[in-house]
Amino acid sequence: MRPLALLPEICLLVGAVVTLLAGSFLPRERQWVARLITVAALLAAGVSAAVALGGPPRTAMMTTFAVDTGTGILRLVVVAATLLVIGLGVDELAGTKRESETYTLLLLGALGALVMGGTIDLLVLIVGFLLGSIPLYGLIGMVRTPQAAEGVLKTYLLGALFGIVLMLGVTVLYGIGGATAYADLTVGLAGAPAAAVAFGLLGVLAGLLFKAGGVPGHFWVPDATQSAGTTAAAFLTTVPKVGALLAAHRLMTIVPGSVDWPLLVAVLAAVTMTLGNLAAFAQTDVRRLLGWSTVSxxxxxxxxxxxxxxxxxxxASLLVYLGGYAVTNLTAFAVVAAVPGRRSVEDYAGLAASSPWLGAALVVSLLSLVGTPPTAVFLGKLSVFTAAWDGGLAWLVVVAAVNTVASLFYYLRWLAPAFRREEPTEPARRPAPYATAAAVLGGIGVLTLGLLVAGIAPMLGTVLVAP
Amino acid sequence: MLSLIVFLPLGAAAVLAVLPAIPDRAARWTWVAVALADLALVGVVLAGYESPAEGGLAYEERLRWIPSVGSSYHVGVDGLSLPLVALTAVVFLACAVYALREDRRPRVQAALFLFLQSVCLGVFVAQDLILFFLFFDLSIVGMYFVIAGWGHGNAARSALKFFLYTFLGSLALLLGFIGLYLAAEPHTFDIPELVAAAPLADNPGVGGLVLAAILLGLAIKTPTVPFHTWLPPAHTDAPAIGSAVLAAVLLKLGTYGFVRIAMPALPDAWQAWAWVLITIGVVSVVYGALVALAQTDVKRMIAYTSVNHMGYVVLGVGAAGLVGSAAAREVAVTGAVTQMVSHGLITGALFLLAGVLQERAGTYEMAEYGGLAEPAPRYAALFAVAAFASLGLPAFTGFIAEFQIFAGSIGTTAAAALALPGILITAALFLRALQRLLTGPPQGRAVGFADVGVREGLPIGGLLALALLFGIIPWPLLDLITPGAETVVDLVSR
Structure with missing residues (x-):
């Protein structure tokens, strides 16, 4: 079993249970204790993940869970992202009816992402999918508005559908490959009929794309992002993606050469980024805009x-991009959380003048999403472009570059009003303090990751240093 | 030393940006002081500079930065970059002095221009493609905020067009850089290593595509026909000092990329594409001049003469890729680099002069003025000098540059002579502008036009004095550039 190898995951699980129990017995004005427990659980998970980093690759839970560099980085990214989500959400959540429940769901959702990203067994992948999805439904529906009800229903129905598609895919792959563990499947699928392999693979991939929010499983993302609370929106556009994309990467390494899966994934990538960008063009609500931007x-x-x-x-390039994306996206959401009264891009007029620090955080995060140096996502884009070109997909790199230029347009539509000089019509409310701090912290993180990755890279182990 | 020059303005910008309590006056003078200090540091570098051995660099610094992708913090200067570093420091100082009376958010403006100065200097000293790209991209971001924040007219739209257009260029550039990186064994972004390896020499197909991507990126920035359409609106709506920096420094980032990266790292592809470049150069020269002739707006006219002047540079570097006498091609490249410096000094002054019009009378329309020589003799004198310098009158750097470009490129191919009418048209359009603006009895908004004061006269006069100085005594500048030009011609002839 090697339970110690799964210490970070255990920390999250125990943290979730204790938070829920503590929250049930604490009076409303002392729910901050539940928050402390959650943060402590996350910190414990982060420390144990950092300690485990750099050890030799091994497996846990009867060879269904890989503890390697990928999992190690995934744990750090998920833990850091969840901490940042809580930081930007304190202002919104503190003293509300369902504060401790939200924290519990965040911890369980993070755990689901870790299980998905770390597993090397299709059956555990299903467990991870469910563990990651069900807390999301709760999080989206936590604010009781008609819009949120619509968002959660959409997410739930799509989640149920794609969950079944995932299980169908797993069943087919098990049927033709004779195993669910990746190591055995590599052998089992080698001689299997290509059409059946492609069918099973597509099913599993579709399930993962639902979690990641890519085409064809992307329909829920903009609605959920717009209607859910900011904390939930920030979480669901970041953490599940991280786990699902690493899971997709692990899945892709077992597919035999009889199926031209690089082309399949490349086409999905091209469609996803183009659709996300085109849809984001027309958005005026910043949450919906960010929702489509996460699709792209x-x-x-x-x-x-x-x-x-x-x-x-x-x-290596996937991990670099995932880390950079997580902190960048959360910084943008932290700015949104800091000024909850501003909904449309026009509402942001004069933001930089009234709160320069928030303006700076917004510039850094949006320019990072575009991929301007010296930010974290620039480094991510540089490395994924390089990797994709090196892997023979130069055409896809060109498509991605064109899309990047297109994306600049809608990010600027948000940035330009924020930096316009405008006298406020009504006295501006003070921005939420915790979210502002999270935004500034996130902005610093974006620049630090972009500039000083040299100092971080050696810590990431040999995977990232190899060209 | 180079790092200090690059990051001194950035540090000052950070201080100005985070301390809102700094009074406007102090911010303006801090900007001047920092720009002056930076120029002094560049002076120290110039004084201690000795041309490095062929292919070598002076004041080289190299630190670990992103080893995972073979990129390092690598800076250094040679005969191609040092004149442009000096030009940048001079132009930004001129802008700092010119902006001493700015009353729209002077603290933020000073911070933004100091930031821009850092990134422009960074591009010229960078010896690593990622470092180059970082500064190149940040210059676009900085300029976007300058136009959007301090522009006039339809500034938001022009700024957006500028950003989208040049960002497209920078991404094309990035694709080209990735192509170079992957072609080199071992993979590296280091410019001297890539130049030494010339990685795509035996792969003309990919080499051509990579060069096409890099050329597209640099051509948009330069800009050459047909990628110049962002330039006139950006110039027209930018503030005076923004236009001056855009024309004098930012356009050079494109042409500098030709001689620093495209020519030496992709010699075979460059030779194959030389005719395309010569054609683009000739078309830019003639077309830019003709469209400038048709303008009634002074600032748009100057903007189009930039297309014309940058066309000469493209012509010169294109001719260097042909088979022909090495001496002639060296002359052409030397002329091209001289033209970069010359255009920076002269056009920077012209845009500041156009800014004076806007500041006094609120319009750039030539028809609104007439007979400015009477109420504003100093302005008229400066404008006349700048116009004559820009049309290539002997005794100014413009003549030295264009003469060498034509001597070198016609010596390589007679087709370059097709660009000669550009000079004639430019002369005609400047003479016509002088006549419309300055001569005759004062009329329209020229009545009661206040003459230029010290604050405006000093930077404009200073830029023109340098153009005159190196026009009369060109050898210090040419001695600096020629070894670098020789190296490039040797490298591109491999």
Missing amino acids: QVGYLLLPVAVAGGTTAAL
């Missing part, structure tokens, strides 16, 4: 998945 980002993130087997740099 999944398109770029699928580049290294498409070349998963072809080049050694694919995994």
Whole structure:
């Protein structure tokens, strides 16, 4: 079993249970204790993940869970992202009816992402899918508005559908490959009929794309992002994606050469980024805009998945991009959380003048989403472009570059009003303090990751240092 | 030393940006002081500079940065970059002095221009493609905020067009860089290593595509016909000092990329594409001049003469890729680099002069003025000098540059002579502008036009004085550039 190898996951699970229990007995004005428990659980998970980093690759839970560099980085990214989500959500959640429940769901959702990203067994992948999805439904529906009800219903129905498709895919792959563990499947699928392999693979991939928010499983993302609370929106556009994309990468390494899966994933990537960008063009609500922008980002993130087997740099570039994307996206959401009264891009007029720090965080995060140096996503884009070109998908890199230019347009539509000089019509409310701090912290993180990755890279182990 | 020059303005910008309590006056003078200090540091570098051995660099610094992708913090200067570093420091100082009376958010403006100065200097000293790209992209971001924040007219739209257009260029550039990186064994983004390896020499197909991507990126920035359409609106709606920096420094980032990256790293592809470049150069020269002739707006006219002047540079570097006498091609490249410096000094001054019109009378329309020489003799003198310098009158750097470009490129191919009418048309359009603006009895908004004061006269006069100085005594500048030009011609002839 080697339970110690799963210490970070255990920390999250125990944290979720204790938070829920504590929250049930604490009076409303002392729910901050539940928050502390959650943060402590996350910190414990983060520390144990950092300690485990750099150890030799091994497996846990009867060879269904890989503890390698990929999992190690995934744990750090998920833990850091969840901490940032809580930081930006304190203002919104503190003292509300369902504060501790929200924290519990965040922890369980994070755990689901870890299980998905770390597993090397199709059956555990199903468990991870469910564990990651069900808390999301709760999180989206936590604010009781008609819009949120619509968002959660949409997410739930799509989740149920794609969950079944995932299980169908797993069943087919098990049927023709004779196993569910990736190591055995590699052998089992080698001689299997290509059509059946492609069918099963598509099913599993579709389930993962639902979690990642890529085409064809993307329909829920903009609605859920717009209608859910900011905390939930920030979480569901970041953490599940991280787990699902690593899971997709692991899945792609077992597919036999009889199926041209790089092309399949490449086409999905191209469609995802193009659709996300085109849809984001017309948005005026910043949450919906960010929702579509996260769809387009999944398109770029699928580049290294498409070349998963072809080049050694694919995994490294995926991890770099995932880390950069997580902190960047959360910084943008932290700005949104800091000024909850501003909904449309026009509402942001004069933001930089009234709160320069928020303006700076917004510039850094949006320019990072575009991929301007010296930010974290620039480094991610540079490495995934390089990996994809190296893997023979130069055409996809060109598509991604054109999409990047197109994306600049709608990010600027948000940035331009924020930096316009405008006298406020009504006295501006003070921005939420915790969310502002999270935004500034996130902005610093974006720049630090972009500039000082040299100092971080050696810590990431050999995977990232290899060209 | 180079790092200090690059990051000194950035540090000052950060201080100005985070301290809202700094009074406007102090912010304006801090900007001037920092720009002056930076120029002094560049002076120290110039004084201690000795041409490095062929292919080598002076004041080289190299630090670990992103080893995972073979990129390092690598800076250094040679005969191609040092004149442009000096030009950048001079132009930004001129802008700082010119902006001493700015009353729209002077603290933020000073911070933004100091930031821009850092990134422009960074591009010229960068010896690593990622570092180059980082500064190149940030220059676009900085300029976007300059136009959007301090522009006039339809500034938001022009700024957006500028950003989208040049960002497209920078991404094309990035694709080209990735192509170079993957072609090199071992993979590297280091410019001297890539130049030494010339990675795509035996792969003309991919080499051509990579060069096409890099050329597209640089051509948009330069800009050459047909990628110049962002330039006139950006210039027209930018503030005076923004236009001056855009024309004098930012356009050079494109042409500098030709001689620093495209020519030496992709010699075979460059030779194959030389005719395309010569054609683009000739078309830019003639077309830019003709469209400038048709303008009634002074600033748009100057903007189109930039297309014309940058066309000469493209012509010169294109001719260097042909088979022909090495001496002639060296002259052409030397002329091209001289033209970059010359255009920076002269056009920078012209845009500041156009800014004076806007500041006094609120319009750039030539028809609104007439007989400015009477109420504003100093303005008229400066404008006349700048116009004559820009049309290539002997005794100014413009003549030295264009003479060498034509001597070198016609010596390589007679087709370059097709660009000669450009000079004639430019002369005609400047003479016509002088006549409309300055001569005759004062009329329209020229009545009561206040003459230029010290704050405006000093930077404009200073830029023109340098153009005159190196026009009369060109050898210090040419001695600096020629070894670098020789190296490039040797490298591109491999």
